[in-house]
Amino acid sequence: xxxxxxxxxxxxxxxxxxxxxxxxxxxxxxxxxxxxxxxxxxxxxxxxxxxxxxxxxxxxxxxxxxxxxxxxxxxxxxxxxxxxxxxxxxxxxxxxxxxxxxxxxxxxxxxxxxxxxxxxxxxxxxxxxxxxxxxxxxxxxxxxxxxxxxxxxxxxxxxxxxxxxxxxxxxxxxxxxxxxxxxxxxxxxxxxxxxxxxxxxxxxxxxxxxxxxxxxxxxxxxxxxxxxxxxxxxxxxxxxxxxxxxxxxxxxxxxxxxxxxxxxxxxxxxxxxxxxxxxxxxxxxxxxxxxxxxxxxxxxxxxxxxxxxxxxxxxxxxxxxxxxxxxxxxxxxxxxxxxxxxxxxxxxxxxxxxxxxxxxxxxxxxxxxxxxxxxxxxxxxxxxxxxxxxxxxxxxxxxxxxxxxxxx
Numbered sequence: 487x488x489x490x491x492x493x494x495x496x497x498x499x500x501x502x503x504x505x506x507x508x509x510x511x512x513x514x515x516x517x518x519x520x521x522x523x524x525x526x527x528x529x530x531x532x533x534x535x536x537x538x539x540x541x542x543x544x545x546x547x548x549x550x551x552x553x554x555x556x557x558x559x560x561x562x563x564x565x566x567x568x569x570x571x572x573x574x575x576x577x578x579x580x581x582x583x584x585x586x587x588x589x590x591x592x593x594x595x596x597x598x599x600x601x602x603x604x605x606x607x608x609x610x611x612x613x614x615x616x617x618x619x620x621x622x623x624x625x626x627x628x629x630x631x632x633x634x635x636x637x638x639x640x641x642x643x644x645x646x647x648x649x650x651x652x653x654x655x656x657x658x659x660x661x662x663x664x665x666x667x668x669x670x671x672x673x674x675x676x677x678x679x680x681x682x683x684x685x686x687x688x689x690x691x692x693x694x695x696x697x698x699x700x701x702x703x704x705x706x707x708x709x710x711x712x713x714x715x716x717x718x719x720x721x722x723x724x725x726x727x728x729x730x731x732x733x734x735x736x737x738x739x740x741x742x743x744x745x746x747x748x749x750x751x752x753x754x755x756x757x758x759x760x761x762x763x764x765x766x767x768x769x770x771x772x773x774x775x776x777x778x779x780x781x782x783x784x785x786x787x788x789x790x791x792x793x794x795x796x797x798x799x800x801x802x803x804x805x806x807x808x809x810x811x812x813x814x815x816x817x818x819x820x821x822x823x824x825x826x827x828x829x830x831x832x833x834x835x836x837x838x839x840x841x842x843x844x845x846x847x848x849x850x851x852x853x854x855x856x857x858x859x860x861x862x863x864x865x866x867x868x869x870x871x872x873x874x875x876x877x878x879x880x881x882x883x884x885x886x887x888x889x890x891x892x893x894x
Contacts, residue, residue: 537618551622571592616694618694618695619693637694638695643726644688657739659852659855764787
């Protein structure tokens, strides 16, 4: 009886692992196929645009960001910096560099969601056709704002640009692998879903929203991944976000070890919390009425962070091997082994099709050490999950990084 029970348990574990691994494999496979996407067209009407930039003590980077955005806009467009509880020179620098600045002071309600909500309430006095949201520490590829704004206007749906993270100069192996994981999450998987006709999750910057949609949404919260939550809410309301790789936004991985850990903790704890709370909600909403795009989003959301998925697979493989050596059925071990091959194939396809020019093959040998670094981060989620928004320590934007030209 014990052998049967252990075999059944291992079979259940294999089944649970099969879902996210198969979803990841299918997304990475589909991403490699060449299907045409949306392309900006000069003959189509251009919407009026308001760019919202939430900023908390962004004096080091805001001038560079504004200098990158303002040349992309028409005279009737505007850039609004929401200076949220700032104590540095953000307001003065943003004003000097041509932005309209809204100052917000509310120490009890801090965070990006509150800042964006404040900006939306201001826009309601004279609303644009499209609202674009950009983080204060990002560089936006020329033409990107017009592309996502035009697509949002034509489709009447939110649009997510391709958001990648640039490694610092002379990156460590950990930086490079982190950039690869980010590339898989924000480029490969959304592109695969898009080619399958599915929606995407919002990734926090480079987002365009028709005013008719965003005006009815409240963003005022301290959710540490307010972008993912917003994407789920909009999809259930009937406005599933769309992904385009025709527009690119670049962020920078921090060099400081403490800042890196803080940033990854916020992202991954937020992802896991959203998976736990919003996955069942999406599944339920997909059933009545039958909405396949919500099922696609739910399946995409059920894929945990890549490092955690590898950790779970390694743990399952080790337990199943031990059990089979003690006489338990080898079927779960075979299934888990096949899942491992799919996992390796998915990562390999993503690297070969999208990351080869950025990350040398030998760098991938550092993946085991990178995963070991991430284990404490995941353990803290079960002990003391991060629930409050914490701003990542800023560093000056550096366009001289050796990988910048490759990404842009």
